[in-house]
Amino acid sequence: MKLLNIVQKLEGLANQQRLQHIIETLHQWGIAYTVQQYPTGKNVIVNGGGSKKVVGISSHFDVVHGSPGANDNGTAVAVFLHMLHLLKTHQFKNFGVAVFFFDEEEYGLKGSQAYVEQYGIEQFTGVINIEMVGHGDKFALWQLNEYSKGVVMETFEATAASLGFYTKRFDKIVTNTSDQMSFLNAGLADVFSLTLISDKDLEVAYKFYVAQAAGASIQTLADIMDKAPLFKHYHKPTDLSIHLSEESLQTASRVVWETLVRLDGNCAI
Numbered sequence: 643m644k645l646l647n648i649v650q651k652l653e654g655l656a657n658q659q660r661l662q663h664i665i666e667t668l669h670q671w672g673i674a675y676t677v678q679q680y681p682t683g684k685n686v687i688v689n690g691g692g693s694k695k696v697v698g699i700s701s702h703f704d705v706v707h708g709s710p711g712a713n714d715n716g717t718a719v720a721v722f723l724h725m726l727h728l729l730k731t732h733q734f735k736n737f738g739v740a741v742f743f744f745d746e747e748e749y750g751l752k753g754s755q756a757y758v759e760q761y762g763i764e765q766f767t768g769v770i771n772i773e774m775v776g777h778g779d780k781f782a783l784w785q786l787n788e789y790s791k792g793v794v795m796e797t798f799e800a801t802a803a804s805l806g807f808y809t810k811r812f813d814k815i816v817t818n819t820s821d822q823m824s825f826l827n828a829g830l831a832d833v834f835s836l837t838l839i840s841d842k843d844l845e846v847a848y849k850f851y852v853a854q855a856a857g858a859s860i861q862t863l864a865d866i867m868d869k870a871p872l873f874k875h876y877h878k879p880t881d882l883s884i885h886l887s888e889e890s891l892q893t894a895s896r897v898v899w900e901t902l903v904r905l906d907g908n909c910a911i
């Protein structure tokens with residue numbers, strides 16, 4: 643399945659049309675889903691958990707007004723649609739996978755907030771949130787620090803390493819937030835967001851750390867961050883699929899899927 647094609651279908655669509663596209667795709671593929679309607683939006687949920695433990699994978703489908711939303715976050719939606727296709731013919735033995743397409747992440751994490759308020763977090767072992775995976779080949783995991791622990795996050799790191807992919811935990815460098823925070827604030831510890839970045843992004847990150855340690859001003863730090871290729875088109879009218887790569891999308895999809903396979907063989911879950 644070519645994931646860039648899915649991103650191209652979502653590109654430039656308004657939130658309502660993106661929602662419609664996700665629902666129509668699930669419908670066509672015969673995948674059962676629920677739509678959670680809350681006062682200001684709608685989440686799409688595919689919960690393959692039943693009575694079992696659940697590992698959640700989440701993405702937001704909404705866009706910032708004025709941005710075509712290819713990398714942020716058409717890429718994650720494409721990866722998850724692909725994953726749902728794989729889940730049609732594969733069942734994990736020890737847990738179910740819940741797949742979330744959250745609304746209004748860009749407007750204060752409202753969709754994921756509404757989800758945890760209505761359904762809680764009890765059934766979850768952990769949640770992997772995906773943001774912007776259309777560029778680069780290295781995984782930024784955030785907000786995690788050296789002390790963060792959890793079977794899902796650690797299995798992700800081990801899986802990526804075994805497949806030859808570099809991962810790095812980012813704590814305070816990222817001022818942005820995402821839907822993993824709603825789960826974290828509700829008390830689930832094993833949660834993180836992942837983003838694909840390039841070598842150049844990593845270089846900028848190191849410069850940022852050095853400047854931060856030297857007590858640089860907020861403005862200086864913001865100027866350094868601005869130089870990261872990741873943020874070049876972020877929330878801008880230029881967030882287009884022409885800047886993205888199929889290989890990055892396949893990498894994200896493969897490592898998340900292999901993480902789930904590895905987790906299923908882990909008796910700690």
Ligand SMILES: [Zn+2]
Pocket residue numbers: 702714715747773774
């Ligand atoms: Zn986003």
